[in-house]
Amino acid sequence: MDRKFAIKDSLAENRIFLSRIVAAFVLIILIIAGLVARLVYLQVVGHEHYATLSKDNRIKIAPLPPTRGIIYDRHGRMLAQNVPTYSLELIPEQIENLDETLSKLQQLLNISEEKIDLFQKQRKRNKAFTSTPLLQNLTDEEVAKFAVVRPYFPGVDVYARLVRHYPYGDLAAHVVGYVGRINEQEMKTLPVAEYRGTDHVGKNGIEKAYESQLHGTAGYEEIETNAQARAVNTVATVEPIAGSNIYLTLDIDLQKIAYDALSEYNGAAVAIDIKTGGVLVFASRPGFDPNPFVSGISAKEYKALQDSPDQPLYNRALRGQYPPGSTAKPFLALAGLEYGVTDFGHRLFCPGYYKLPNVEHKYRDWKKWGHGMVDMNEAITQSCDVYFYDLALALGIDRIHEFLDQFGFGRKTGIDLVGELDGLLPSKDWKRSHRNQAWFPGETLITGIGQGYMQTTPLQLAKATATLANHGKVVIPHLAHRIINANYADSIDLLPDEVIPLNQKNVDNIILAMTNVVHGSRGTAGRLAKAINYQIAGKTGTAQVFTIKQEEKYNEDAIDFKMRDHALFIAFAPVHDPQIAVAIVAEHGGHGGSVAAPIAGEIIDAYLNPKKDAQHEK
Amino acid sequence: MKNEMRQEYFQSPSLIGNLLRSLHIDIPLLLGLLMICALSFVILYSAGGQEISLLYRHATRMGLAMLLMIVLAHINPRQFQSFSVALFSVCVLLLIAVAVMGQISMGAQRWLDLGFFRFQPSEFTKLSAPMMLAWYLSEHSLPPRPKQVVGAAILLLVPVLLIAKQPDLGTALLVASSGAAVLFFAGLSWWFMLGIVTLLASLTPVLWHFMREYQRNRVLTFINPEADPMGAGYHIIQSKIAIGSGGINGKGWLGSSQAELDFLPESSTDFIFAVFAEEFGLFGCVGLLALYLLVISRCFYIAVQAQDTYSRLLAGSLAFTFFVYVFVNIGMVIGVLPVVGVPLPLVSYGGTSMVTLMAGFGILMSIHTHRKLLPV
Numbered sequence: 001m002d003r004k005f006a007i008k009d010s011l012a013e014n015r016i017f018l019s020r021i022v023a024a025f026v027l028i029i030l031i032i033a034g035l036v037a038r039l040v041y042l043q044v045v046g047h048e049h050y051a052t053l054s055k056d057n058r059i060k061i062a063p064l065p066p067t068r069g070i071i072y073d074r075h076g077r078m079l080a081q082n083v084p085t086y087s088l089e090l091i092p093e094q095i096e097n098l099d100e101t102l103s104k105l106q107q108l109l110n111i112s113e114e115k116i117d118l119f120q121k122q123r124k125r126n127k128a129f130t131s132t133p134l135l136q137n138l139t140d141e142e143v144a145k146f147a148v149v150r151p152y153f154p155g156v157d158v159y160a161r162l163v164r165h166y167p168y169g170d171l172a173a174h175v176v177g178y179v180g181r182i183n184e185q186e187m188k189t190l191p192v193a194e195y196r197g198t199d200h201v202g203k204n205g206i207e208k209a210y211e212s213q214l215h216g217t218a219g220y221e222e223i224e225t226n227a228q229a230r231a232v233n234t235v236a237t238v239e240p241i242a243g244s245n246i247y248l249t250l251d252i253d254l255q256k257i258a259y260d261a262l263s264e265y266n267g268a269a270v271a272i273d274i275k276t277g278g279v280l281v282f283a284s285r286p287g288f289d290p291n292p293f294v295s296g297i298s299a300k301e302y303k304a305l306q307d308s309p310d311q312p313l314y315n316r317a318l319r320g321q322y323p324p325g326s327t328a329k330p331f332l333a334l335a336g337l338e339y340g341v342t343d344f345g346h347r348l349f350c351p352g353y354y355k356l357p358n359v360e361h362k363y364r365d366w367k368k369w370g371h372g373m374v375d376m377n378e379a380i381t382q383s384c385d386v387y388f389y390d391l392a393l394a395l396g397i398d399r400i401h402e403f404l405d406q407f408g409f410g411r412k413t414g415i416d417l418v419g420e421l422d423g424l425l426p427s428k429d430w431k432r433s434h435r436n437q438a439w440f441p442g443e444t445l446i447t448g449i450g451q452g453y454m455q456t457t458p459l460q461l462a463k464a465t466a467t468l469a470n471h472g473k474v475v476i477p478h479l480a481h482r483i484i485n486a487n488y489a490d491s492i493d494l495l496p497d498e499v500i501p502l503n504q505k506n507v508d509n510i511i512l513a514m515t516n517v518v519h520g521s522r523g524t525a526g527r528l529a530k531a532i533n534y535q536i537a538g539k540t541g542t543a544q545v546f547t548i549k550q551e552e553k554y555n556e557d558a559i560d561f562k563m564r565d566h567a568l569f570i571a572f573a574p575v576h577d578p579q580i581a582v583a584i585v586a587e588h589g590g591h592g593g594s595v596a597a598p599i600a601g602e603i604i605d606a607y608l609n610p611k612k613d614a615q616h617e618k
Numbered sequence: 619m620k621n622e623m624r625q626e627y628f629q630s631p632s633l634i635g636n637l638l639r640s641l642h643i644d645i646p647l648l649l650g651l652l653m654i655c656a657l658s659f660v661i662l663y664s665a666g667g668q669e670i671s672l673l674y675r676h677a678t679r680m681g682l683a684m685l686l687m688i689v690l691a692h693i694n695p696r697q698f699q700s701f702s703v704a705l706f707s708v709c710v711l712l713l714i715a716v717a718v719m720g721q722i723s724m725g726a727q728r729w730l731d732l733g734f735f736r737f738q739p740s741e742f743t744k745l746s747a748p749m750m751l752a753w754y755l756s757e758h759s760l761p762p763r764p765k766q767v768v769g770a771a772i773l774l775l776v777p778v779l780l781i782a783k784q785p786d787l788g789t790a791l792l793v794a795s796s797g798a799a800v801l802f803f804a805g806l807s808w809w810f811m812l813g814i815v816t817l818l819a820s821l822t823p824v825l826w827h828f829m830r831e832y833q834r835n836r837v838l839t840f841i842n843p844e845a846d847p848m849g850a851g852y853h854i855i856q857s858k859i860a861i862g863s864g865g866i867n868g869k870g871w872l873g874s875s876q877a878e879l880d881f882l883p884e885s886s887t888d889f890i891f892a893v894f895a896e897e898f899g900l901f902g903c904v905g906l907l908a909l910y911l912l913v914i915s916r917c918f919y920i921a922v923q924a925q926d927t928y929s930r931l932l933a934g935s936l937a938f939t940f941f942v943y944v945f946v947n948i949g950m951v952i953g954v955l956p957v958v959g960v961p962l963p964l965v966s967y968g969g970t971s972m973v974t975l976m977a978g979f980g981i982l983m984s985i986h987t988h989r990k991l992l993p994v
Contacts, residue, residue, distance in 0.1 A: 013760045016805040017930055021918055024802070024934070028914060028941050032907055035945070038952050042862040043900045050862025061852055096667075188785075191835055 063197030066216030094155030170287030177205020249278025392448025690980030761805030868899030
């Protein structure tokens, strides 16, 4: 009714609308004329050409997926290989009654309901004319069984495929990673043409980090088919280019020694070649078998892995964040010397506790009755906490942050793996921005013994140790050693070019104290010194998992295993020509000296005396 | 003009005419639709490997869609107008819900699982977006001022971007064009349109600069499918062979060798036009295009006859979007447009698009049959 009040407007609107309808109609006529012109071009002008093509159209194009590159350890032992297996695959578009075909096949080959479900899921993701696997790892008997009835199953065929296999199973699962079926998320980002015919992609570890090198380049072949659309002849082939092979710096023998040495403890062991930064050992225990992931792990198996209290899928070496405990002390001592707040001979009386002025709270030493009079050498050797409370207070948190940051504490090492975590190196700024709180002096004290907010990954600890052993030349850990394909061989041995400016005399003093940890009469890792013909420098550590109350006594036996302290140890050897740096974390191991140090000892000994070790095995 | 309308309404005294009018059905439009639908059964029988069960399912879906069309034709357009905003808001919320659920399940998601059936909000948006814009623009005097154009553009971009992100480029394109059509029919100035086209053209290199390598490759394959001979290119090559080999007269019904021998993928869905062209030749293709043009013309006629701005804009947009469907699908199949998943309207098998299309025709019929007879 309101339009009565605006008749003029209405007329103008009418006129515009009419003109637009006419314009749209003209546009539509023009476009349809264009479509017809194109149809004339195809059906009249090009008719003969296309009719010939149509008669000869027996050529189909099939993708040829490239062979995935092999992953070797430093001595050429295969960590990830490709094993030929037979798989039963269906092309849904060519099958008249899919449900019936599936149930027939199910009867014939005894296929589980779960595999049918998995196939259905996969099928919905694929296009109807692509081949989708129903059953993998067929036995010869199964292949023969199907061969007999093959003519009655158009659209179903057995294919020989190369399937990824990890011969070392759980031992290197966290380093090598695994491949798995491409999921929808990955489908969006992967280059489509390159991955046609490929249904696996690196999900984790080296397999993921070096996906583009390992994958290779896809090819295709033109296949002549008969009237039933079965291939009869290959007309032309564009060969795929296999992915590059990758040699790692990892030594699988050493890895096994580390993994076995961790034995009943959950934890991690990392060893780095100091000269090159090549990672020799990268063990996280417990591991898991990566092989089921390749063919598609069942939901039940996966849930079991995920729900396990030991968290086998969790890469402790790369992502485990632990308080460094006393392993931080050599670095703090060096900070004290470098900033000139103390000197190597400075002595302090340790009564077993430390008190801030005007505060009642007692910061305890691990030794209840104290260490007595100690200098820096003894404070490191015997791991005196009180000495480091005092030193940390003198340094202040921001100088601690500044100095330790140079060694890579609290940030990613930059190793060639995906998913590394930062750890945490606290500072006043950090606390203000993340906790919105001021920094308290007591927090500086406990940072002095590697507790409190500070967190490191085992990899970070190994890197820092290697850098210290290298007298401040920063070591960047990496796993890929050589990447080799038909055209080139690329060697990646990173030499450190970043150097922390340090007074070498101070470094020598700290290394001397760390040598005394192992070889000194009162060292916390004294048992390592037996039966070796070289010197090891190390530092034990014990990381608190929970805090005991002021007057309560830490009684190891009375405490639940899951509440016991983590045992840590860092070391490098030989002292005068450092070659290998090691970091060990044994969760709930209790003491660094008794649990973590022997693990490091085994790795170092096997590396420096490989022959002796081989004899042991015999 | 008013006289003409009056005559039209009072000049058909036949019983059937009265009955159909009380059913709110527009006969010419219905006849056009029925012809296309009948043709779809003929093509589908051949393209789908002569499988009768496929036709049953096609018929069921078509029947339901027609039923919906008739139900919507009974609703007064004023009702559509007053529900436009609510409908559009619900659509946008559902699209957001789908996007969030897609995030959670870490995969592409278009569906909203309501338990008893799965629902695709983007499909619904093809109707609610032009309704919303028609409502918004009809609230003000036409042609729209710059402020309203910007407002309409923002309203339109929200669902379009959400759908494009799913990713469902075909549907995003259709929603965008349905909204753009409303603006066009509302009298958006030619200069403005020219400006937008120029702006978009000049933005392309900038966008290109910020894209990653793999994204660029995707776009290149999208524009030139022949570059990917195993994927999209294979479709186009096979489709051109099928169409070209059909010639002027075609190979006759059930004579399509390309679909029969499985060279032409998706022959009963997105690429069904290729089968039709192979079997019925150039004559058949021109005939089918003429049928589509007939339906579009009738829709435009309904738009011109509509009595209020909202109805006019909505009718014009629905008619134009129907044409965009035809153009994008056939253009793709004959290799002049990139490959996007848009079915041939009313003919392709499957998809929920049939329901949406018929609902659109229901709205058009409602607009036409609810006209008031103004006193002279």
